[in-house]
Amino acid sequence: MNFIKKFNLINLIIMTSKEIRQAFLDYFESKQHKIVSSAPMVVKGDPTLMFTNAGMNQFKDIFLELRQPDAKRVADSQKCLRVSGKHNDLEEVGKDTYHHTMFEMLGNWSFGDYFKAEAIEWGWEFLTEIMKLDKNRLYATVFEGDIADNLEKDTEAENFWKKYLPEDRILNGSKKDNFWEMGETGPCGPCSEIHIDLRTQEERLKISGRELVNKDHPLVIEIWNLVFIQFNRKQSGELEQLPKKHVDTGMGFERLCMAVQGKFSNYDTDVFQPIICKIAELSGFKYGVSDEVDIAMRVIADHFRTIAFSIADGQLPANEKAGYVIRRILRRAVRYAFTFLEQKTSFLHKLLPVLIEVMGEQYPEITLQQQLITKVIEEEELSFLNTLDTGIHLLNNAIEILIAEKENVLDGKLAFTLYDSFGFPPDLTELILSEKGFMLDKKGFDEHMNVQKDRSRNTIKQETDEWINVYDDDIEEFVGYDRTEARVRISRYRKAKVRGKDEYHIVFNLTPFYAESGGQVGDTGYFEADGEKIEIFDTQKEHNQIVHVTKKIPGNINLEFRAVVNSKKxxxxxxxxxxxxxxxxxxxxxxxxxxxxxxxxxxxxxxxxxxxxxxxxxxxxxxxxxxxxxxxxxxxxxxxxxxxxxxxxxxxxxxxxxxxxxxxxxxxxxxxxxxxxxxxxxxxxxxxxxxxxxxxxxxxxxxxxxxxxxxxxxxxxxxxNDLENTIDSIKNVLKVPDKIAQKVEKLVEENKTLKKQVELMQKEKIKFIKQDLKANIQEVNGMNVIIAKLDAPNADFLKQISFDLKGEVSNLFLTFAAELNGKAFLSVMLGNELVEKGMNANTIIREIAKEIQGGGGGQPFYATAGGKNPKGIEAALKKCLEIIS
RNA sequence: GGGGGAUUAGCUCAGUUGGCUAGAGCGUUUGACUGGCAGUCAAAAGGUCAUCGGUUCGAUUCCGAUAUUCUCCA
The missing domain is CATH 3.30.980.10 (Threonyl-trna Synthetase; Chain A, domain 2)
Incomplete structure (x- = not known):
């Protein structure tokens, strides 16, 4: 009781967000809960989850009975992120006043300890006595039952609520809203939500809050979900009663602050206002004047928190997986700042000091890594602004084509390419188009998008069957710190299909195998019994279990095996x-x-x-x-x-x-x-x-x-050894015992001068050949004709002479032939005068190339051909002369 | 994990039915103009067109592989 009084005093003035958070933790501590710290927002070691999306994540293995809890009652404030998978709020952020990517979840848990009565009582007491929320504005929902699952209404919860609430403020909820499941299988149970009506008195008189519960009204909102975990759903869909019943609750911290501080938006609380003020100050725009600007500021404030905390948790923006999700959020923020706040250069990183003021105390990680967070965000901003530049450039090119073709709709495929390959946001494409009076083929865009999604989905299919229990053993012990082999039994196993190939996941009662974690890869090795030896090619951790990956399972799974780690490795x-x-x-x-x-x-x-x-x-x-x-x-x-x-x-x-x-x-x-x-x-x-x-x-x-x-x-x-071998082979080639570097330097130098000399000599040679050729020019029909077979090192040599002569001799008709690598080569060069008269080197070369059994072509003034018959060269040259005579 | 794109001078990038003996701007060097700073003009240097292989008379361009990198989906 003393505890409640203490908070009554504080609550006379409006509580700050910091005080609200602390009050929650203090309250549950007074109810014998152990206060634990927030798990990182970025999840490691769970392939099904990239980010912590609910307060219960860090206790998942307790609910799955894979770990014993070290306290039966626990409470915390958990950093959460909902940007992918089942809970994806990313696109909603900013448009309304209460969706977030990152948020804090206040929660209290009972692991096989207290159940519905206490959970409801304390929930009620905390909200009404400590937070002093108006009792008349609160509603509770209870699970109404479900015929398909053969479940009855949760009258238990209903009866407890009746102690605090009149019946007309206790509502029935469907399976969708009031039956919580962890996944398709696993622990589940009915839940009971507490909703609050924060509308003005006037509004409340017009329409009852009861009508608006669970109707997505921005001011009639769920603030606390009390989940009563009492069933386990098996793969067959069947529900079985759990021996131990648990409580799992989650209350949105930002919403609670809004309710307590009497605001109409989460973004108006002291959690967000300092950040929004800073955005306004930096950009020169005002909050609360136009919808567009307000949305942009909310998006930026929300996303910025997410990015800063992710980086602090060690998740940097990257181009795959979790890092990619963070990058996308950052880019979404930049994109809003770019369009609606006219920020053409990096500015998000300047918000960090304010965020630290608001949250640095509870989460010191952002303070300690300030320099890094700033630097990373700034770099990312600049790189995205660069991508935007490129995209705008490409889009403008496309628009020019539209104008030229007198079209007014941009092809969806093109917009998709802009997005898919160049990362240019489609809504920005649409905006720019509409500003210039064009439209986007949205349907075409979506079609391409769906094709891409289907393709990805089809390839991901990694199926795992249900675990099959073989040997009951509560604790799987890791003995690998002391031994590299052990006598083990299989406690459970399952079959999995990875990229079309079958593999088996095996859990032993104890194991010397180290599972991949902390950067160290999983052990490999084998296990054997009864003459059968099975290779273990990887060891992974899943929900605290050590999973050994193999290609098959033993014939008799009930034996005792010898498990041996590849100790050399x-x-x-x-x-x-x-x-x-x-x-x-x-x-x-x-x-x-x-x-x-x-x-x-x-x-x-x-x-x-x-x-x-x-x-x-x-x-x-x-x-x-x-x-x-x-x-x-x-x-x-x-x-x-x-x-x-x-x-x-x-x-x-x-x-x-x-x-x-x-x-x-x-x-x-x-x-x-x-x-x-x-x-x-x-x-x-x-x-x-x-x-x-x-x-x-x-x-x-x-x-x-x-x-x-x-x-x-x-x-x-x-x-x-590799280095030695390399050096030895160099020494061998150079034929020197030491001072390799000097020798190489000398060689490079020599090589350079030699190259120059060769070049000069070739020029001389070309000059000589040219003189000779020019002296033998025949005049045929007003053309200066040169037809010659030359010895040439390569085709470029002839090309060089051809181009030179073209510049030196007017009305030139030049045909070269040469034998290169046992093949015949021909080229024809025509002076500009002849081309203008309508002659074409192309047609001539094709005609004469027949003699060497080859083909060729080129431009009107210069063409080449090759063939496999060098003996035909004389005939080709003869034919050439016939053509022009 | 799956798709798409990119890689050309020191930097930023052009370069389409495969052939114009590879271009621009900035930067660098040199020269001229000016009293100097700066600038203007002129000229030059600088490229295995990522690497390897294939197709072809001919590949920066087409095809395949590799590397690096960007991007989208999951």
Missing amino acids: QKLTAANHSATHLLHFVLRKVIGEHVEQKGSLVDSEKLRFDFAHYQKLTVQQIKEVENLVNGLIRLNIPLSEFRNIPINEAKDMGAMALFGEKYGDTVRVIRFGESVELCGGIHVNATGEIGMFKIISESAIAAGIRRIEAITAFEIENYI
Whole structure:
């Protein structure tokens, strides 16, 4: 009760968004909930999901009973992104006042603990007592039942609501609105939504809020969804009761702020207003004057949050997958700024300081990475503005053609090409067209779009069958830190079809196989029993399970198997992984503490390390990094491994925690001397095992991000052997024992002068030949005729002479013949005077080429032909003379 | 994962029934004009037309593969 009083006082003045968020967390903490931090918005390790799109994502494996919860009651504020898949709000953003790409979801959870009664009671209490929302404006919906699923109405929830709400404010909801399912299969159950009517008194008198619930009214909105997970839907479609029932709730933070602060739009709350004010200030436009400008500002404010947080979570704009989604959002924002706020140059990045003011406290990652976020956004803006330029250029060309052809509709295919190949937004195409009085064939555009979509959909088909349980075992243990082989049993398996090929996914009760994560690739190896040996060619993680990928399943799946990791390969991978830690550590020493890991890939052949840094590393810096890492290797520092230590303890040890990474309560720490990192990977026992470290390349992969690729151990031996071989073969060719560079330099120099000499000599030769030819000009019918067979090194040589003579001899008729590589070659050159009279080298060459069994052609004044009969050359030349005589 | 496009001088780009011995602008160098800055004019240098293979008398152009890169769909 004290708790409620405390907030009553605060609520006398309007609560800020920061206070509202904190009040939620404090309230549920007072109800024995454990407050956890937001998972990163960008999802790693779940192939079905690119972004966190609901508060429950990070607890998915608990609902699937693949992980034991470490607290039965949990609450948090989760960063969410809805831009793809089932929930795609991207196109809605800005047009209305309450859709967002990124938003915060406040949620409380019960894992087999409390159920409907408490969830409803606390939901009600929080909204009415703490947030002080008007009880008369609240509505609840309950699931009305469904005949197809043989489900009855959720009278349980209805009865609890009756304690707080009059019956006419409790509404029935359909399966679509009030039955929540995680996917086609899996945990599901009825839900109960709380809606609020935020309209003016006057409006409310005209029409009852009851009529507007779930009718997409901007001010009669759902603010909290209480999901009661009590069933599991099997692949057959059948529902079965879950032994443990869960509560999963989600409340849109921005909507709550709107309700509490008495605004009519999410964008009018203090979550967005500072950003919108800044946009207005920078662009010179005013918010609230025209619809177009308002929409643009809302789009920009919304999208900017998304982009900034994604980058902070480590997801940079890119041209595929999640990075591509981010790029598209950024471009959408730029496009609105470009068209409606007349921003022809980059400006989004200037909004970051304001965003940090609003959200930096709750989410420190954006503050800490300010410089990087700014730089990346600016670079992206500039590159898109460039794409727009190109697109406008191409579109203008197309419009000129339309004008020339007196058309007024632009072909949909062309607009689609503009979009598909050049990234030019179709709505911008339409806008530019309409400004100039043209129309777009929208239907044609959509048709092409659909063709592309179908094509993509058809190729994606990756089907997985349902898991088949073989052997019951709750916990799948990873024993690979200590062993590379183990006696295992199959707990479950399934068949999958990937690119038309069958493969099997197998889960063991325990396993020495490391699943791909943290940049380290999955182990390979085999498992065997009863004389049957099956190769494991990859190991992946799915919902915390370690999935072994094979081409077949054993004949008898109930045996105990010997599972063996390819340890040679694993050792090499481990060397690269440990070297990555040393590299990270040394980079921070050499170029500064701002070096932040942005990505990493470790396999048996190489290591790749991406990190935040703004300039190219100098040659000296690279050498220094290599020297220091190699120094640490030679010190042969033993590995200190700490499993299951609390995260705070790890931080005290100086572990470099990665921002945007989500960690459980306990972590594993890997330490080599001063290098301390949180890491789940496989490492060497002492740094000496790495052998040696060599940087192979250093490059930029995005604004502010650089990539180092390096090799260790055996790979360096290969590398050195290759180098040696190359040098040896060069020495052999040059016939020198050393000072190769000097010798090569000399050769290049010589080559250059020789080339010049040859050129000169050829010119001399040409001059000589020309003189000779000119002396033997025959006059035939007023033409200066030269017909000759020459020795020539190549066709260009004859071409050169032909063009020269054309400039020197008037009324020229010139035919050359030569034998090149055993084939016959002919050319005919005519002076301009003859061409003007109607002669054509083309027709002449075709006629005479018959003699050499060949064909040819060219322009009216110069034509060439080739044939396989050199013996016909004399006849061809003779024929040539006949033609003109 | 699947589709489309691009790669031509240091930079930005032109270059269609395959043939004009590859062009423009900017930049670079040189020269002239001017007292200097700057500029104007003139000239020159600079290209394995991404790489490899194929078709052809002939390929920057057509075809195939590779590399790099952009872009769209999923």
